[in-house]
Amino acid sequence: MLHKYIRLHTRNTMMLRSTCATRGKQLTRICVNRYTSSSSGGGQAEQKQQPLTPRASALTDEIIRVDHAGELGADRIYAGQMAILGNGPMGKTIEHMWEQEKCHRKQFETLIQQHRVRPTVMTPIWNVAGFVLGAGTALMGEKAAMACTVAVETVIVEHYNDQLRQIMDSPNPDKELLATITKFRDEEQEHHDTGIDCGAEQAPFYKAMTEVIKFGCKTAIAISKKI
Ligand SMILES: [Fe+2]
Ligand SMILES: [Fe+2]
Known part of the structure; x- marks a missing residue:
């Protein structure tokens, strides 16, 4: 009776144990593939489990979470600007920057999955706040929209430069992440320069407006790093 039970159980459930050695650490996983009986009595796997990849280091985890949040916010800011100014003379310029933000x-959506990083819980807030900021400043005019771009991109360029220094100072620098952030930092700098070239500094209350937006961006970055 016991022998019969063991045979039946073995047919229905197969346990595979595999060991993945990565970066000197070993991850052990147990995959359970359930087999179900078909009408002909044969077995068929219901699902395959994806192989595990090593968890990101604390630094990589923090960088990917905050940058994913930042690029989401940037995408929404330009979406807001396009909603108001998309058909105007600045439409093509804003659209070009928006395409780069997308x-x-x-890229950070890919990285967040690849490294199994938890997105910030603030994602829905940044989604709405980004669009409101982009559309709100665009409603004040093209120059105000450009002032918003200058303020946001100033903070993002500084933020990316800080991260590049952190990665380079780390014991095992992630070269792929380094290259990605370097490329994006250069494009954010171009966005900043475009904003200046398009008259951002002539926007009403330029100084006050950019300081408020910079403070908001820095606060969003600090929050997104941790939660
Ligand atoms: Fe960006
Ligand atoms: Fe940008």
């Missing part, structure tokens, strides 16, 4: 966001 690529940045997509």
Whole structure:
């Protein structure tokens, strides 16, 4: 009776134990593939489990979470600007920057899955806040929209430069992340320069407005690093 039970159980459930050795650490996983009986009596796997990849280091985890949040916010800011100014003379310029932000966001969405990083719990807030900021400043005029771009991109360029220094100072620098952030930092700098070239500094209350936006961005970065 016991022998019969063991045979049945073995047919229905297969346990595979595999060991993945990565970066000197070993991750052990147990995959359980359930087999179900078909009408002909044969077995068929219901699902395959994806192989595990090593968890990101604390620094990489923090960088990917905050940058994913930042690029999401940037995407929404330009979406807000396009909603108001998309058909105007600045439309093409804003659209070009928006397309680059979409690529940045997509890249961090890939990285967040690849490294199994938890996105910030603030994602829905940044989603709405970004659009409101972009559309709100665009409603004040093209120069105000550009002032918003200058303020946001100033903070992002500083933020990316800080991260590049942190990665380079780390014991095992992630070269792929370094290259990604370097490329994005250069494109954010271009966005900043475009804003200046398009008359951001002539926007009403330029100084006060950019200081408020910079403070908001820095606060969002500090929050997104941790939660
Ligand atoms: Fe970006
Ligand atoms: Fe940008």
